Amino acid sequence: MVVLLALASLVILYGFDAYRASSDVLNLILVLPLIAIVLVLCLVQFLMELRDAKDEVPARESVGDVAPVIGLFATYVLTLQWLGFDIGTMLFVAAFLWLQGERRWPWLIGYSISLSFGLAWFFSKMLPYPMPMLILQSAY
Amino acid sequence: MIDWPSLFDAMSLLFTSIDPWLVVIPGILIGLIFGAIPGLQISMAMAIFLPMTLYMDFMQAMLFLTAIFTGGSFGGSIPAVLMNIPGTSSAIATAFDGYPMSRKGKHNTALGIALGASCIGVLVGYSILLLLIGPISTMVLKIGPTEMAAVILWGITLIGSLSSGSLLKGVISGLIGLLIGTIGYSEVGVSRGTMGSIYLLDGVPAIPAMIGMFAASELFRLTKTKYLVEDSAARKVSVRAVFSGFLKAARYPWVLLRGSLIGVFVGAVPGVGSSVANLLSYIITKKRDPDPDSFGKGNAAGVVASEAANSTSEAGSMATLLALGIPGGGATAVMLGAFAMHNITGGPQFIREQTDIVYAIILANFGQAFLLIALGLIFIPILANVVKVPMTYLVPSVLSMAVFGAFGLTGNLSGPITVLVFSVVGWLFRRFDYSVPAAVIGILLGGIAEESIIYSYQISGGQWSYILERPITLVILILLFLSLFGGKLHGVLTRRARR
Numbered sequence: 001m002v003v004l005l006a007l008a009s010l011v012i013l014y015g016f017d018a019y020r021a022s023s024d025v026l027n028l029i030l031v032l033p034l035i036a037i038v039l040v041l042c043l044v045q046f047l048m049e050l051r052d053a054k055d056e057v058p059a060r061e062s063v064g065d066v067a068p069v070i071g072l073f074a075t076y077v078l079t080l081q082w083l084g085f086d087i088g089t090m091l092f093v094a095a096f097l098w099l100q101g102e103r104r105w106p107w108l109i110g111y112s113i114s115l116s117f118g119l120a121w122f123f124s125k126m127l128p129y130p131m132p133m134l135i136l137q138s139a140y
Numbered sequence: 141m142i143d144w145p146s147l148f149d150a151m152s153l154l155f156t157s158i159d160p161w162l163v164v165i166p167g168i169l170i171g172l173i174f175g176a177i178p179g180l181q182i183s184m185a186m187a188i189f190l191p192m193t194l195y196m197d198f199m200q201a202m203l204f205l206t207a208i209f210t211g212g213s214f215g216g217s218i219p220a221v222l223m224n225i226p227g228t229s230s231a232i233a234t235a236f237d238g239y240p241m242s243r244k245g246k247h248n249t250a251l252g253i254a255l256g257a258s259c260i261g262v263l264v265g266y267s268i269l270l271l272l273i274g275p276i277s278t279m280v281l282k283i284g285p286t287e288m289a290a291v292i293l294w295g296i297t298l299i300g301s302l303s304s305g306s307l308l309k310g311v312i313s314g315l316i317g318l319l320i321g322t323i324g325y326s327e328v329g330v331s332r333g334t335m336g337s338i339y340l341l342d343g344v345p346a347i348p349a350m351i352g353m354f355a356a357s358e359l360f361r362l363t364k365t366k367y368l369v370e371d372s373a374a375r376k377v378s379v380r381a382v383f384s385g386f387l388k389a390a391r392y393p394w395v396l397l398r399g400s401l402i403g404v405f406v407g408a409v410p411g412v413g414s415s416v417a418n419l420l421s422y423i424i425t426k427k428r429d430p431d432p433d434s435f436g437k438g439n440a441a442g443v444v445a446s447e448a449a450n451s452t453s454e455a456g457s458m459a460t461l462l463a464l465g466i467p468g469g470g471a472t473a474v475m476l477g478a479f480a481m482h483n484i485t486g487g488p489q490f491i492r493e494q495t496d497i498v499y500a501i502i503l504a505n506f507g508q509a510f511l512l513i514a515l516g517l518i519f520i521p522i523l524a525n526v527v528k529v530p531m532t533y534l535v536p537s538v539l540s541m542a543v544f545g546a547f548g549l550t551g552n553l554s555g556p557i558t559v560l561v562f563s564v565v566g567w568l569f570r571r572f573d574y575s576v577p578a579a580v581i582g583i584l585l586g587g588i589a590e591e592s593i594i595y596s597y598q599i600s601g602g603q604w605s606y607i608l609e610r611p612i613t614l615v616i617l618i619l620l621f622l623s624l625f626g627g628k629l630h631g632v633l634t635r636r637a638r639r
Binding site for chain 1: 188306308309311312315316318319322323326327328330331332333356360361363364532533535536537539540541543544547548551553556557559560563564567568571572574589590593594597
């Protein structure tokens with residue numbers, strides 16, 4: 001139900017933002033009807049979930065298992081601008097391996113360096129625009 | 141329908157010298173590699189290698205570029221089957237059953253089936269093109285924005301059948317996807333939902349969002365798994381299993397034929413063709429199957445349906461390019477560039493005056509399909525070894541590749557950030573039983589849906605009666621109505637007949 005409320009709130013916020021940007025029919029021709037339908041469907045789903053609230057809640061995976069991985073991935077992506085794709089990827093892979101229980105240091109260091117620098121080198125050669133890098137040089 | 145003298149001229153163009161074929165094998169290999177690496181797209185490969193075609197004659201250049209196209213069309217299915225990352229938007233439906241097959245240890249068979257369906261699809265698609273290039277191009281001219289809008293609405297109503305859980309949640313997911321697809325600059329020149337970010341002015345990058353929702357969110361859930369295939373005995377790579385999978389594709393002749401027809405005709409529609417064709421073929425196959433519940437859990441027919449459609453949509457988009465000079469997507473746009481580099485203009489005049497070259501391009505694709513079989517059977521067993529990599533190593537590797545690929549698609553950090561945001565959204569959707577595929581399809585089609593509705597509104601002057609003047613739109617709307625209420629209508633009629 002929290003998810004439904006969150007979805008409905010975000011949809012309403014988007015609707016207000018679209019209306020504030022322009023009330024022209026061309027701006028709202030698809031957005032407004034879609035928002036109205038989504039809100040009605042969310043309400044129906046909400047009532048259905050309320051009706052079935054006494055039923056058994058399905059077993060879901062633990063947030064605790066996934067949260068560290070999501071946190072690590074978020075840190076990796078959000079620091080790319082400063083760490084660059086070469087060093088950022090190396091640190092992410094090494095940290096991930098360590099988090100997952102890899103304690104063989106030659107493997108951990110060797111794999112993270114070879115993967116990150118291999119990928120960074122390949123993509124920097126293939127892409128027609130500069131990539132943020134700390135050590136490697138981007139081709140453009 | 142076939143201009144026989146031109147067909148014989150085309151054969152002599154192709155088979156009197158080995159020169160045109162020298163570029164085909166490198167082309168297929170380039171396509172396979174670019175298709176198999178998420179984030180590197182077929183159009184990107186073609187653009188990178190386009191300057192090389194300056195040193196080729198027009199025939200050789202077209203063979204080289206269509207070889208990249210053919211290799212890439214199949215290459216996209218490899219990460220879809222092995223890692224749940226559709227290499228291209230036209231391989232989305234391949235992941236629905238290909239990936240569950242891999243998780244069950246049937247990765248060799250799944251890849252073989254994908255190869256078989258792709259190759260047969262290319263053969264069927266180009267055969268249809270050989271016979272019907274004229275009628276297909278005429279049909280494309282009759283597809284206007286009203287028809288496009290109706291097709292998209294129909295697609296969204298079919299989303300319910302894609303959802304394994306609640307139909308309502310499936311539709312909500314699809315509609316929210318459509319709304320996300322409208323974020324950015326609107327047709328009236330104002331920005332919506334961008335939260336002040338300049339990176340969102342062009343909208344949410346659809347492919348990075350797709351990678352985030354499909355792949356990254358799934359990888360988060362797999363961190364506690366030791367291997368992609370849990371059963372160690374099933375983890376082996378077998379050339380024999382790949383080959384038997386390849387042959388197995390032929391056991392679904394109707395699925396192949398239906399997928400191929402959908403691929404050619406829907407693929408010919410500029411803009412949405414290949415992305416929609418594979419989904420439509422998958423949905424119809426699922427609906428007509430005696431055991432629709434097995435879809436999404438590793439049904440081979442799902443892989444055949446998707447691959448047959450996406451490989452033939454290449455033929456469809458080539459029909460639009462050759463007959464009308466209209467590129468249907470990025471890859472055919474690059475081909476149009478090759479046309480220009482050789483001072484050739486596609487369109488009715490080109491077909492009329494250079495029919496032999498058009499036929500030669502079509503015939504060459506038959507040859508490419510056979511070469512793809514050979515190259516695919518060599519390379520698939522090598523690539524299938526990914527199931528032997530422990531998840532501890534596979535997850536960070538694929539996440540990193542997704543981030544690099546997303547940067548490659550956008551040219552700035554908005555791509556990787558989109559992957560991050562949508563990986564979390566995808567994980568939440570999966571956790572609370574909302575449909576990830578429906579949302580992804582919505583994101584891909586949102587912008588086109590809005591554009592089509594606006595054009596229809598402008599053409600019709602806001603008059604609803606305009607729809608009555610569009611027979612194709614009416615047919616699609618009837619199909620839409622039947623897909624929504626057909627089951628209930630059938631039930632009511634059956635009950636009345638029993639009374």
